[in-house]
Amino acid sequence: MLGDLSWYWRATRHPLMGLVLVLPLLVFYEVGTLAGGQGAQPSTLRNGADAWVREWCERIGNGGHLIPPMVMVAWLTLAALKRWDSRPEHPVSTGLGMVLESLALALTLWLFSRLWPDLLKHYGWELQVKGGGGQAGPTAVDPLRVALPLVGAGLYEEFLFRLVSLTLLIGALGFLGVDTWTGFFLAALFSAWFFAAAHHWGSSAPPYDGRVFSFRFAAGLIFSCVLAWRGFGIAVGGHTLYNLLVGLPGSWNHA
Secondary structure, three states: OOOOOHHHHHHHOOHHHHHHHHHHHHHHHHHHHHHOOOOOOHHHHOOHHHHHHHHHHHOOOOOHHHHHHHHHHHHHHHHHHHOHHHOOOOHHHHHHHHHHHHHHHHHHHHHHHHHHHHHHHHOOOOOOOOOOOOOOOOOOOOHHHHHHHHHHHHHHHHHHHHHHHHHHHHHHHHHOOOOHHHHHHHHHHHHHHHHHHHOOOOOOOOOOOHHHHHHHHHHHHHHHHHHHHHOHHHHHHHHHHHHHHHHOOOOOOOO
16 A cells, blocks of 8 residues: 555545545634634634635624535535545545645745745845834733634635635636636636735735735645645645644744
């Protein structure tokens, strides 16, 4: 089994393994957000993409806040059932491998973020970085309240900006007669721009920063490729671990 890893390559891209890896993170995020973490309101622990969708859904009425996680689980479940006959034969080994691969992706992305400013400067694209306000002195931080939005971002940004956006855009372009590879390239470009730009939308969003925007755009392209070739589970796992790697108290700074 270890000599030929083609089974693993196929298994990671199966929707069932995406559901297996995503479901524990989704439960942690949704239950933790509802619990509030030291009495905070759930809305204060929502990340950008989830906050927008949740706000729209809550206009439907009571229970509207449950629509986003239900849609994500339903999407993955239906996709897994559609391909049930080709479900992975080694789910435990595949799951462990996906966790390790997600960690490797997160570490690679962190290194990429460290090298990004120098790479831009090397090619003559040095971008001005707006200085933010000074950091306040050390304060007590609840790790749970910090971790929840980071996990939520990995889940809902990959679902909205990658899985849903790429699927719909590639399908629409295919309907217009665009071939698959060209459709994927165009869809990935738009998805990456959408992902990077959305971080600067809203009254509470940070001001535009060319270096950060360009890095997120590049990361969006990377995650689009990860989704296509390594599957939704690894895209979510890598994104989530990267967020935790750079966002938790005492962790490494990020781009």
